[in-house]
Amino acid sequence: MLFHNDKLSVRLLELKDGSLLAKWLSDPVVLEFYEGRDNAFDLEKVHEKFYDRENEVVRCIVEFDNIPIGYIQYYQIDNDERNLYGYTEVPDVIYGMDQFIGEVTYWNNGIGTLLVNSMVEFLVEQNGADRIVMDPQTWNERAIRCYEKCGFKKVKLLPKNELHEGEYRDCWLIEYIN
Known part of the structure; x- marks a missing residue:
C-alpha cells in the first residue's frame, strides 16, 4: 500500500490486475477520455503497455472502500519532457x-x-517533488476543473500533443508547485 486517505487507497499494480485494466480500457465511456474509443485494450495489449515495459513509471491501482476503481501512475519527467515543457533550466x-x-x-x-x-501530498512528502505536471487534453473540462481544484495551474498550451481518436489533440501543460 502506497498510501491511504479516508476510504481511498493506492497500491502497486499487480499481475492479477490485468483483467481490471482490460475491462476499464475496453469501456467506450472510459476510453472517450483515456486512450480513445478507437484504442480498446484486450489482456494482451494491457500486458504490453502496463507490464512488459522497463521504465521508471510507478503503476498503481486505486481502491475506494477496498474496491478497485481506477488506475494512477507517476514518474520523474525525463529530459525529453523537460525540453517539451520548457523546464530545461529548472533544477x-x-x-x-x-x-x-x-x-x-x-x-x-x-x-x-x-x-x-x-x-500530490504523497509525491511532495515521500518523493520530494517540487513540481508535479500533467498534460490533459484541452477539451477535457471536467478533468481540468478537478486538477485546478487541487491547486494545478495552466502553464502552456501544447498544440497537437496527443493522438486521440485519430487526430492529434491540443493539451494543456498544468503544474502544481510545492
Missing part, C-alpha cells in the same frame, strides 16, 4: 502523473479530487 524535482477512474459509477463523487490531492 526542481519534477514528477508527472496520469490517472483515470475506470468504474464510471464512481465519477462525479469527488473521488478524483481526493485521489489527485492525495497523490
Whole structure:
C-alpha cells in the first residue's frame, strides 16, 4: 500500500490486475477520455503497455472502500519532457502523473479530487517533488476543473500533443508547485 486517505487507497499494480485494466480500457465511456474509443485494450495489449515495459513509471491501482476503481501512475519527467515543457533550466524535482477512474459509477463523487490531492501530498512528502505536471487534453473540462481544484495551474498550451481518436489533440501543460 502506497498510501491511504479516508476510504481511498493506492497500491502497486499487480499481475492479477490485468483483467481490471482490460475491462476499464475496453469501456467506450472510459476510453472517450483515456486512450480513445478507437484504442480498446484486450489482456494482451494491457500486458504490453502496463507490464512488459522497463521504465521508471510507478503503476498503481486505486481502491475506494477496498474496491478497485481506477488506475494512477507517476514518474520523474525525463529530459525529453523537460525540453517539451520548457523546464530545461529548472533544477526542481519534477514528477508527472496520469490517472483515470475506470468504474464510471464512481465519477462525479469527488473521488478524483481526493485521489489527485492525495497523490500530490504523497509525491511532495515521500518523493520530494517540487513540481508535479500533467498534460490533459484541452477539451477535457471536467478533468481540468478537478486538477485546478487541487491547486494545478495552466502553464502552456501544447498544440497537437496527443493522438486521440485519430487526430492529434491540443493539451494543456498544468503544474502544481510545492
